[in-house]
Amino acid sequence: MIPTITAFERSPDRGRGLARDLRVRWALEEVGQPYEVRLLSFAAMKQPAYLALNPFGQIPTYEEGGLALFESGAIVLHIAERRAGLLPGEAAARARAIMWMFAALNTVKPPVFERALLMVLDRDRPWFNKRLGTLDDRIRERLRQLSARLGGADWLDGAFSAGDLLMVTVLRRLEGTELLEAHPDLSAYVARATARPAYRRAFAAQRAVFEAGQGGR
């Protein structure tokens, strides 16, 4: 059974691969699972038919036979549990890889995502700079701690895992900022991950959606 995922018909990131479907595409590519994509307009995402599938009206969803999942982290974990390539077999190493999935989304991502929202929604506010400074301080602490734990290794805990996959999708939101560039080891970690053939295929697939949308205008 080939799963179907949903993605933006016109991603607000303009093909930069920052939308959450990239995580799922990348995971599917890492484990060699073919998939289909159903593109959605912003209007369709708020319709009852879609909310029945995804109550928060977000992308992506994952449908496979009678199973329908939302939440990119949960979908990546589901894929990783079904096919080899994203979780170690040994129990303790597997638990630690899952721990890094949660660390990426729950400890590193929050200030990074708030910063992205601020940049889009509040650039003209009188308090923009103050708020940006507060968020950047939170991000700097997290990156310093992450760099210390990585300690020059290629990946967070042994072989590349679903934990690295999610962490890199979070760090990519900081590409081009001094926050990430202050840590050459983390920049190299992102570069190492995004050079993986599975990542490149996933990135190209979402990019093609953006380019097709451009051509149609």
Place this chain on the structure above:
Amino acid sequence: MIPTITAFERSPDRGRGLARDLRVRWALEEVGQPYEVRLLSFAAMKQPAYLALNPFGQIPTYEEGGLALFESGAIVLHIAERRAGLLPGEAAARARAIMWMFAALNTVKPPVFERALLMVLDRDRPWFNKRLGTLDDRIRERLRQLSARLGGADWLDGAFSAGDLLMVTVLRRLEGTELLEAHPDLSAYVARATARPAYRRAFAAQRAVFEAGQGGR
């Protein structure tokens, strides 16, 4: 092997059970797993010995034999996978319960946690009211969507699961606000969960730490 978790020696929530160790205590109580607790001062949490265990300097950690985990969500999932009581046995239902764990921490929690930070750190800022309004709008949308999905059921998907456990710990941060009170069904959902004997034992255990600290002053 009895696991050991870490918790605040003096929780900043003053015994209200909002610190993240409550999630882990509750999960351990639901599955009937005895545990030990190691209390930490704020200073100890930033020492190299603790950062080796938890690179982000947070509580809780979970240690069991040679395994050391951080991230409350990952710890709850580890507990739920090892002993019955928090995840359904059937594969699709299990995947959906894990999906709700991610939804609680990644979709519902972010604006709730940012609101809690704002209340503590930024009450005197000139932009406090504007920022509070923005966060409250984000929270209202999430609660409306969550309420619609719950649809009058007792739990998010069939029997009580680790997904409900995490969701309720997030919603508890809104107790006493009009945001939560606007949804009697969600208030009842929280009340239903916090009436569970396992929750009450977990709450009492963290409360006892606070009260012992008070007595020692």
